[in-house]
Amino acid sequence: xxxxxARRLLQMIPVFLGTTLLIFLMVHILPGDPxxxxxxxxxxxxxxLASLREKFGLDQPLYMQYFDYMKKxxxxxxxxxxxxxxxxxxxxxxxxxxxxxxxxxxxIELLVGLSLGAWAGLKVGKAPDTGVLxxxxxxxxxxxxxxxxxxxxxxxxxxGWVAPNVDDSMDITQLLLPGFVLAMLSMAYVARLTRxxxxxxxxxxxxxxxLAKGLPRRRIVGVHLLRNSLIPxxxxxxxxxxxxxxxxxxxxxxxxxxxxxxxxxxxxxxxEGSTIVGIVTVFVLIILVINLIVDLLYAVxxxxxxxx
Amino acid sequence: MPDxxxxxxxxAVDAIAPPAADAAPEAxxxxxxxxxxxSLWGDAWFDLRHRPMFWTAAVMLFVLLVxxxxxxxxxxxxPRAGDLxxxxxxxxxxxxxxxxxxxxxxxxxxxxxxxVIHGTRAxxxxxxxxxxAITLIGGLLGLLSGYFGGWIDSIISRIxxxxxxxxxxxxxxxxxxxxxxxxxxxxxxxxxFLGWTSICRVMRASVISAKQxxxxxxxxxxxxxxxxxxxxxxxxxxxxxxxVVATIALGGFISAEATLSYLGxxxxxxxxxxxxxxxxxxxxxxxxxxxxxxxAGMLFLTVxxxxxxxDTVRDALDPKLR
Numbered sequence: 001x002x003x004x005x006a007r008r009l010l011q012m013i014p015v016f017l018g019t020t021l022l023i024f025l026m027v028h029i030l031p032g033d034p035x036x037x038x039x040x041x042x043x044x045x046x047x048x049l050a051s052l053r054e055k056f057g058l059d060q061p062l063y064m065q066y067f068d069y070m071k072k073x074x075x076x077x078x079x080x081x082x083x084x085x086x087x088x089x090x091x092x093x094x095x096x097x098x099x100x101x102x103x104x105x106x107x108i109e110l111l112v113g114l115s116l117g118a119w120a121g122l123k124v125g126k127a128p129d130t131g132v133l134x135x136x137x138x139x140x141x142x143x144x145x146x147x148x149x150x151x152x153x154x155x156x157x158x159x160g161w162v163a164p165n166v167d168d169s170m171d172i173t174q175l176l177l178p179g180f181v182l183a184m185l186s187m188a189y190v191a192r193l194t195r196x197x198x199x200x201x202x203x204x205x206x207x208x209x210x211l212a213k214g215l216p217r218r219r220i221v222g223v224h225l226l227r228n229s230l231i232p233x234x235x236x237x238x239x240x241x242x243x244x245x246x247x248x249x250x251x252x253x254x255x256x257x258x259x260x261x262x263x264x265x266x267x268x269x270x271x272e273g274s275t276i277v278g279i280v281t282v283f284v285l286i287i288l289v290i291n292l293i294v295d296l297l298y299a300v301x302x303x304x305x306x307x308x
Numbered sequence: 309m310p311d312x313x314x315x316x317x318x319x320a321v322d323a324i325a326p327p328a329a330d331a332a333p334e335a336x337x338x339x340x341x342x343x344x345x346x347s348l349w350g351d352a353w354f355d356l357r358h359r360p361m362f363w364t365a366a367v368m369l370f371v372l373l374v375x376x377x378x379x380x381x382x383x384x385x386x387p388r389a390g391d392l393x394x395x396x397x398x399x400x401x402x403x404x405x406x407x408x409x410x411x412x413x414x415x416x417x418x419x420x421x422x423x424v425i426h427g428t429r430a431x432x433x434x435x436x437x438x439x440x441a442i443t444l445i446g447g448l449l450g451l452l453s454g455y456f457g458g459w460i461d462s463i464i465s466r467i468x469x470x471x472x473x474x475x476x477x478x479x480x481x482x483x484x485x486x487x488x489x490x491x492x493x494x495x496x497x498x499x500x501f502l503g504w505t506s507i508c509r510v511m512r513a514s515v516i517s518a519k520q521x522x523x524x525x526x527x528x529x530x531x532x533x534x535x536x537x538x539x540x541x542x543x544x545x546x547x548x549x550x551x552v553v554a555t556i557a558l559g560g561f562i563s564a565e566a567t568l569s570y571l572g573x574x575x576x577x578x579x580x581x582x583x584x585x586x587x588x589x590x591x592x593x594x595x596x597x598x599x600x601x602x603x604a605g606m607l608f609l610t611v612x613x614x615x616x617x618x619d620t621v622r623d624a625l626d627p628k629l630r
Contacts, residue, residue: 018470026482137619141612143563145570146604149590157594246477250567254590264478268485268573276482284473 001299004307008295012288017070023280024066027273073281079274081267087278090263095282098252098259102244104172104179105186106237113187114226114233117194121229122221124199132195136188144247148181148254165256178255182247186240193236197229204228230301238294242287348548352624362620368613376429382406385422387580392417400598411602414585415592420599424606427580430492431610434575435562437496438503443554446504450511450550455519455538464508472505477564484573495574499561510553514546521545552622559614566607582607 053059057068072079078087120132142150155177156164166174201207202225210220245261252261260279267275299305346354356362375382385408400412400420411420453464483498484490518524519542527541568574569583570590577584582603589600 014466015469015473018466019473022470022474023479023482026479026486137615138612141559141563141615142608143566143570143611145567145590146586146608149586149593149600149604153593153597242475243477245475246481246567249478249481249571253571264481265571268481271485280474280478280482283475283478287473287475 001307005292005296008292012292016284016288019284020070020277020281021066023284024069024277025062027276028062028065069277078278078281081275082270082272087275090275091260091278091282094258094260094263097257098248098261100170100172101175101179101182101248101252101257101259102241104175105183105244108180109183109187109190109237110233112183113190114194116187117191118198118221118226118229120191121195121198121202124195129195132191136191139184139188142184144181144185145250145254147184148178148251151177151181152254166258175257178251178257181254182244182251185247186237186243189236189240190233193232194229197232198225201225201228227301231298234294234297234301238291241290242283245283348625352548352621355624356620359620359624361616362624365613365617365620368609369617372428372432372610372613375425376432379426379429382425383408383419383422385419387418387422387426388578390416390418395419397592397596397599399596400602412596412598414599415588420585420602423580423585424582424602427582427585427603427606428610430575430579430581431562431565431607433492434495434499434565435558435610435614437492438499438561439554439558441496441500442504442507442557443550445500446507447511447550449504450508451515451538451543451546453508454512454515454546455542457516461512465512468505468508471502472509474502476502477567480564480568481571481573484568490574490576492575492579495565495568499564503557503561506557507550507553511546511550514549515542518542518546548625552618552625555621556615556618559611559618562607562614563611 050059057065060068069079076088078091080086081090116132116135120129123129139147152164155161162177163174166178168174206224206228207220210224215224248259248261249265250261251257252259253265256262264276264279266272267279296307299307383406391413395409395413395417397415398409398413398417401407401409404410406421408419408422411424414420414423449464449468453461453468479502480498483501484495487494487498524537524541527537532541565574566581566583566586569576569581570587572587574583575581585603586600586607589596589603592599
């Protein structure tokens with residue numbers, strides 16, 4: 001187990017370096033000059049542009065910039081925004097908000113998705129199954145931002161059940177609606193995945209054995225079937241965390257949540273390379289760690305899987 | 309397995325056969341019982357023909373494609389001409405079918421119906437363009453990686469890991485942010501740049517399993533060359549999962565384009581895109597829901613049709629999930 005984790009951590013290093021290099025190149029090679037953009041259409045005098053470039057290290061060759069960036073990264077120095085604030089401070093303010101939002105979304109996704117999927121999977125071909133399939137088809141077809149506006153229009157503006165804007169992210173009730181919107185798409189996929197694996201596993205030998213042993217139905221479905229059906233769902237959630245991040249930019253914008261999505265969107269508009277690269281770097285790390293946890297969870301869910 | 313398929317398709321035939329006059333003469337020939345076994349593709353087509361979901365999606369997509377190709381057939385109103393004095397935020401006239409004021413007017417006094425119709429082309433172009441691009445790029449890389457293995461596989465797989473590690477929508481935002489003039493092909497390129505990884509992985513996996521089949525060994529023993537092996541034996545037998553993933557992804561790319569345009573990072577004026585119009589409509593949501601709801605509804609129908617098509621194609625091509 002320990003050796004497996006160590007090997008996986010080592011394997012992460014090239015992927016981490018490659019991905020950060022990729023995002024670094026994407027931010028810096030592509031056309032568009034952030035320093036010139038700071039001055040808008042008026043333009044600035046060349047000496048001023050040059051001194052600003054020097055200040056942010058943009059006059060160095062690209063590989064030196066990347067090398068410097070990585071060197072500082074290991075000291076948790078993510079550089080400064082054009083406004084002079086450390087990117088690290090901006091991120092530590094924004095990340096907890098988004099993490100709370102993501103947790104709310106994950107809980108909703110799992111609760112609703114698993115129950116819907118289990119319900120459909122136990123009744124394949126019958127009305128609940130068709131209903132869930134149609135429902136998930138519709139949910140998958142509605143882009144997140146439309147879902148967000150409709151949810152806000154119905155639940156906040158018309159019914160008045162919740163506030164349209166999130167002013168206090170510590171208040172879970174305020175995060176419910178944005179969390180729900182963020183969760184919807186993944187929820188539909190979780191439901192479909194659960195349905196398929198439930199339907200497949202229903203025919204498994206261990207199910208017949210459990211039934212023959214005379215176990216109550218609740219235990220057969222709730223323990224034997226559920227635990228064996230969780231592996232694909234857990235895998236999906238591992239890969240889907242990246243999708244949450246894209247969704248967070250939209251959801252946080254609609255509900256005015258002061259999280260990473262909003263921070264990133266502002267950084268994109270101002271072409272603030274250091275903030276963009278910093279946020280994406282942290283996300284890549286989070287995704288890598290979550291995928292490791294997912295792989296370790298397999299062994300918990302299925303004792304036949306062992307890591308040497 | 310054949311008996312399962314048969315009973316299932318028979319049931320489907322019973323359900324649909326009476327009104328379907330064109331299917332009736334072909335059905336006996338194509339039935340599994342008449343001897344000659346059908347290929348995977350024949351089987352899939354047989355399965356698709358008997359699904360009402362497939363025909364619903366096909367008809368919707370046909371209409372959408374006609375709208376995208378010939379928007380002039382559906383409206384004569386100019387989608388870019390605004391008339392602020394007469395039409396500022398005019399409410400829809402739901403009885404005026406196919407007229408300029410059918411869906412009302414937006415904040416610049418432009419016909420929403422005309423804009424919805426003319427916005428179809430960009431969405432469909434992006435969806436189809438990205439899907440073709442990722443199928444070519446991802447399919448080729450996956451094929452090389454799966455067929456040749458060894459160091460080619462190692463390099464391609466590591467590159468795939470790196471691109472896969474970057475969150476898709478986020479990375480696309482960063483790429484598009486660098487372009488000031490975002491035409492349709494720029495958006496297609498940006499989405500394809502990060503979107504090819506899953507196709508590559510799927511193709512690689514199915515090529516590896518197809519490569520191990522006995523008929524491939526037999527072909528090699530008979531002295532078939534590399535290109536003949538790939539294009540005659542391995543590729544046709546490894547294509548199905550790739551097509552399934554590509555079809556399902558198509559709807560997602562249309563949705564992604566609209567999301568990016570909505571954020572101001574996708575298509576930009578003068579290109580007409582539902583995402584831009586929805587973004588403008590979202591400002592008016594309290595008092596003038598119609599500005600948002602019509603482009604949003606059209607976007608939903610388009611994505612819905614493509615996802616439904618993907619669902620039925622998957623069910624037809626992937627017998628495991630039946």
